[in-house]
Amino acid sequence: MHLIPATNTIEAMINQVKEGELIEMQGYLVRVDAKDGWHWQSSLIRNDIGAHACELVYVESFKILTDR
Numbered sequence: 001m002h003l004i005p006a007t008n009t010i011e012a013m014i015n016q017v018k019e020g021e022l023i024e025m026q027g028y029l030v031r032v033d034a035k036d037g038w039h040w041q042s043s044l045i046r047n048d049i050g051a052h053a054c055e056l057v058y059v060e061s062f063k064i065l066t067d068r
Contacts, residue, residue, distance in 0.1 A: 004056065006058060006059055010059055017064060024063045025057070027057045030056055
């Protein structure tokens with residue numbers, strides 16, 4: 001998954017996650033479009049596999065559930 005944090009606070013929490021910790025997040029699968037025509041289209045569904053199956057997630061809430 002590729003994450004786009006909705007706020008600076010969410011970005012800081014994402015950056016604090018350590019390998020092995022459990023997290024919970026909520027947001028939306030998105031497509032990013034730039035004014036110059038560039039775009040990033042990843043999967044917009046959760047149950048696909050293979051090439052182009054990665055998700056680009058706009059994260060609106062984020063929690064670290066376990067500490068190391």
